[in-house]
Amino acid sequence: xxxxxxxxxxxxxxxxxxxxxxxxxxxxxxxxxxxxxxxxxxxxxxxxxxxxxxxxxxxxxxxxxxxxxxxxxxxxxxxxxxxxxxxxxxxxxxxxxxxxxxxxxxxxxxxxxxxxxxxxxxxxxxxxxxxxxxxxxxxxxxxxxxxxxxxxxxxxxxxxxxxxxxxxxxxxxxxxxxxxxxxxxxxxxxxxxxxxxxxxxxxxxxxxxxxxxxxxxxxxxxxxxxxxxxxxxxxxxxxxxxxxxxxxxxxxxxxxxxxxxxxxxxxxxxxxxxxxxxxxxxxxxxxxxxxxxxxxxxxxxxxxxxxxxxxxxxxxxxxxxxxxxxxxxxxxxxxxxxxxxxxxxxxxxxxxxxxxxxxxxxxxxxxxxxxxxxxxxxxxxxxxxxxxxxxxxxxxxxxxxxxxxxxxxxxxxxxxxxxxxxxxxx
Amino acid sequence: xxxxxxxxxxxxxxxxxxxxxxxxxxxxxxxxxxxxxxxxxxxxxxxxxxxxxxxxxxxxxxxxxxxxxxxxxxxxxxxxxxxxxxxxxxxxxxxxxxxxxxxxxxxxxxxxxxxxxxxxxxxxxxxxxxxxxxxxxxxxxxxxxxxxxxxxxxxxxxxxxxxxxxxxxxxxxxxxxxxxxxxxxxxxxxxxxxxxxxxxxxxxxxxxxxxxxxxxxxxxxxxxxxxxxxxxxxxxxxxxxxxxxxxxxxxx
Amino acid sequence: xxxxxxxxxxxxxxxxxxxxxxxxxxxxxxxxxxxxxxxxxxxxxxxxxxxxxxxxxxxxxxxxxxxxxxxxxxxxxxxxxxxxxxxxxxxxxxxxxxxxxxxxxxxxxxxxxxxxxxxxxxxxxxxxxxxxxxxxxxxxxxxxxxxxxxxxxxxxxxxxxxxxxxxxxxxxxxxxxxxxxxxxxxxxxxxxxxxxxxxxxxxxxxxxxxxxxxxxxxxxxxxxxxxxxxxxxxxxxxxxxxxxxxxxxxxxxxxxxxxxxxxxxxxxxxxxxxxxxxxxxxxxxxxxxxxxxxxxxxxxxxxxxxxx
Numbered sequence: 001x002x003x004x005x006x007x008x009x010x011x012x013x014x015x016x017x018x019x020x021x022x023x024x025x026x027x028x029x030x031x032x033x034x035x036x037x038x039x040x041x042x043x044x045x046x047x048x049x050x051x052x053x054x055x056x057x058x059x060x061x062x063x064x065x066x067x068x069x070x071x072x073x074x075x076x077x078x079x080x081x082x083x084x085x086x087x088x089x090x091x092x093x094x095x096x097x098x099x100x101x102x103x104x105x106x107x108x109x110x111x112x113x114x115x116x117x118x119x120x121x122x123x124x125x126x127x128x129x130x131x132x133x134x135x136x137x138x139x140x141x142x143x144x145x146x147x148x149x150x151x152x153x154x155x156x157x158x159x160x161x162x163x164x165x166x167x168x169x170x171x172x173x174x175x176x177x178x179x180x181x182x183x184x185x186x187x188x189x190x191x192x193x194x195x196x197x198x199x200x201x202x203x204x205x206x207x208x209x210x211x212x213x214x215x216x217x218x219x220x221x222x223x224x225x226x227x228x229x230x231x232x233x234x235x236x237x238x239x240x241x242x243x244x245x246x247x248x249x250x251x252x253x254x255x256x257x258x259x260x261x262x263x264x265x266x267x268x269x270x271x272x273x274x275x276x277x278x279x280x281x282x283x284x285x286x287x288x289x290x291x292x293x294x295x296x297x298x299x300x301x302x303x304x305x306x307x308x309x310x311x312x313x314x315x316x317x318x319x320x321x322x323x324x325x326x327x328x329x330x331x332x333x334x335x336x337x338x339x340x341x342x343x344x345x346x347x348x349x350x351x352x353x354x355x356x357x358x359x360x361x362x363x364x365x366x367x368x369x370x371x372x373x374x375x376x377x378x379x380x381x382x383x384x385x386x387x388x389x390x391x392x393x394x395x396x397x398x399x400x401x402x403x404x405x406x407x408x409x410x411x412x413x414x415x416x417x418x419x420x421x422x423x424x425x426x
Numbered sequence: 427x428x429x430x431x432x433x434x435x436x437x438x439x440x441x442x443x444x445x446x447x448x449x450x451x452x453x454x455x456x457x458x459x460x461x462x463x464x465x466x467x468x469x470x471x472x473x474x475x476x477x478x479x480x481x482x483x484x485x486x487x488x489x490x491x492x493x494x495x496x497x498x499x500x501x502x503x504x505x506x507x508x509x510x511x512x513x514x515x516x517x518x519x520x521x522x523x524x525x526x527x528x529x530x531x532x533x534x535x536x537x538x539x540x541x542x543x544x545x546x547x548x549x550x551x552x553x554x555x556x557x558x559x560x561x562x563x564x565x566x567x568x569x570x571x572x573x574x575x576x577x578x579x580x581x582x583x584x585x586x587x588x589x590x591x592x593x594x595x596x597x598x599x600x601x602x603x604x605x606x607x608x609x610x611x612x613x614x615x616x617x618x619x620x621x622x623x624x625x626x627x628x629x630x631x632x633x634x635x636x637x638x639x640x641x642x643x644x645x646x647x648x649x650x651x652x653x654x655x656x657x658x659x660x661x662x663x664x665x666x667x668x669x670x671x672x673x674x675x676x677x678x
Numbered sequence: 679x680x681x682x683x684x685x686x687x688x689x690x691x692x693x694x695x696x697x698x699x700x701x702x703x704x705x706x707x708x709x710x711x712x713x714x715x716x717x718x719x720x721x722x723x724x725x726x727x728x729x730x731x732x733x734x735x736x737x738x739x740x741x742x743x744x745x746x747x748x749x750x751x752x753x754x755x756x757x758x759x760x761x762x763x764x765x766x767x768x769x770x771x772x773x774x775x776x777x778x779x780x781x782x783x784x785x786x787x788x789x790x791x792x793x794x795x796x797x798x799x800x801x802x803x804x805x806x807x808x809x810x811x812x813x814x815x816x817x818x819x820x821x822x823x824x825x826x827x828x829x830x831x832x833x834x835x836x837x838x839x840x841x842x843x844x845x846x847x848x849x850x851x852x853x854x855x856x857x858x859x860x861x862x863x864x865x866x867x868x869x870x871x872x873x874x875x876x877x878x879x880x881x882x883x884x885x886x887x888x889x890x891x892x893x894x895x896x897x898x899x900x901x902x903x904x905x906x907x908x909x910x911x912x913x914x915x916x917x918x919x920x921x922x923x924x925x926x927x928x929x930x931x932x933x934x935x936x937x938x939x940x941x942x943x944x945x946x947x948x949x950x951x952x953x954x955x956x957x958x959x960x961x962x963x964x965x966x967x968x969x970x971x972x973x974x975x976x977x978x979x980x981x982x983x984x985x986x
Binding site for chain 3 (some may be wrong): 201213390
Binding site for chain 1 (some may be wrong): 476478497498499502503507508510514515516517518519523526527528531532533535536537539540541542543547550551554590591593612632
């Protein structure tokens, strides 16, 4: 049990060095004009009295959590046992089959209809944001996950798209749909321009450069466009779809409010992104990206123009972020520089890392766990949301050490080759 | 036709001359082995040929045109492929995908067609996959198509590397110690494989320490020592050359 | 142009540069030995500030200010250095050591995680507003000063500069003349060989982190004293500036980090004077991009040939 003892020792050591910061607070004594150090008895109290009570009270929650984890472990264990047989039964081909895809599509549409009819606005808001993050994470996955380029200033590209829309709107009255293409072009162009000098740099230097870029973008926005929020007028956002049409009324008794229409739009965005990423993974370019990630020298020796392809990944990912940025602003109804800081970039990165770098569904899972779940549990466990950045940080460390492939690993589709697949041409 | 020629190819690392004015001519369809003690500069020579290291001086001519200091991926596209001394497979990809990647420079579907998975892209995908299957069969890995690179046995990994190099449709194949670490049976299989490759019309230049491989299949042997070419000729001549014996065994 | 103000700006820049130099040393030492960028180093700098201020507050509460400003500051400095060293040590053991053999991006992602964690930890544990430095300890140092021509130097700037130089000199002596210092140099050159000749590489790495963190904490406290305040997120901006300084001087090169620090301090203060405080970050980024594109090995760095 040496490991157990080490963990306990580390726990006490960390508690020890953290305590000065947690339990002592410098307070300015206005009466005497001096500083004094105040011992935070309230926190001490919380540690020894309230925390244990809270733990005891919530024992059911811990049981549920333990059960879920056990279930997850059991499923992944069973999956690993069954996978060789499943591979022989070619289930992936089922997903490639157009009939399954159609069924999935119909299922999702039905689910969305039900959600719009029965679910409240708060939850739909969470869903919309979670889906936006899914799209963002999938875009980041192209560079970080598939090509192995760490990008730390992703929020900068989101900001570029967002402000393209905001500026086009305030200056030229552009609407949401009209801004999508310009944002993609400008985002991609700026990604390309940033990539040109930087893509040859070593991995960690490239990361810092992208970080600096993100900050510079934010700074330029603040100083050139202004610190106040740019508001998007009602008619330029995603519209609400109310109609007196009988069929519509039957489907959606309350019509589709703006929020609900946004849910449909972003859901389409997620599905579209999934489709595009899957295509990329199967494509010649996607394979080359993964080869570059695995061993760039060997990839070059196999005739892959690494610099060109890295630049391509960079540009595509930037354009992707910009398009998502347009939606983000339309949903938020305003844009201000504070929305696109480093912590946003880190949050999106953590979704990619947690979900599984280079996997198709990983970013979806990451966004669900890191955005949707804390929101869902915000009443039960408000701390999850307020301490989320700390959780994100700790998770990233833990993931790198214990499970660098993330939750879903590089669960990539197996490429099956039989005559039927070529015939049906799925 | 002289498919490869190096004229006084030299590579220095600071004060160390790793490759010293090596002249070499390889005719099409030949199998030439480069041998020499460890540290003689053989892999460095390969790295210069393929553009991984910029040459300090000298020229490299492939099919008559100068390829000195061209980027590695350009050299491969022109028809020179290689394997590595320490196997450098793409670990997180299956054997099939490894070989499919090798065909990158011979296929055309770009990012737009890839994103949308157009009929052209799908057709090219099928062709690429089929061709990859054939190459895997050719090197004897037909039963391991979906095994991940890092899960293959060592000998299989080396053969996969050869298949991947062949996927780039090279005219000249550079093999860096293809028989290293193999048992006698596997060595025999490698010899057969190299012969099959040559019978397809390709030229093979290999670095090897395994004398059985070297003497068994080489048309010519080139000996390097301390970066210099000290001998060249048929296996019989080279093995009797006193300078070669001295390089390997020392004086006296 | 007001020459006096210009000169003052330069003096200020040099003082600020001394602070950056101390932090840059930490980045460069870790990079030299582990080949990774310790993204969380800026947070250690910030921790030093908070720890030092807390210590000073404690001293005031205990009525020990009678000991004099100098003594109190030294005690605060020591407290900051000790706590920061503890955090730096733990950081390496928990977040970096298990990743020694992982691929190159893993330690960086882990470092980002640690940085995020520490920043938010301090924000939640202490305060998310700015924290003022106890003026009783810094004001007297601002009040004493000298005039050189039309420029004015305050005692505090001299103290910051002298402290930084003392610490840097101490480090140089340590690295050049002690056994442990020699071990550090050996590990920076070739970790595997150093291990094979019997150097306890893990311990050397821990010492590297401890020293780097202590220096950063000292720098932090002095910066807090100089700027009068601090916040939980100063580590982020200062970290990037110090990292740029390390790259400018030549990453892996300790004298280079010192030189880079002074240069970046000058760049920042001159930019702030001529263009406005907001432009400091952009200037630093421009310097970083320029160095990485034009001369990646920095001013004093050596070109390294990679063997394939």
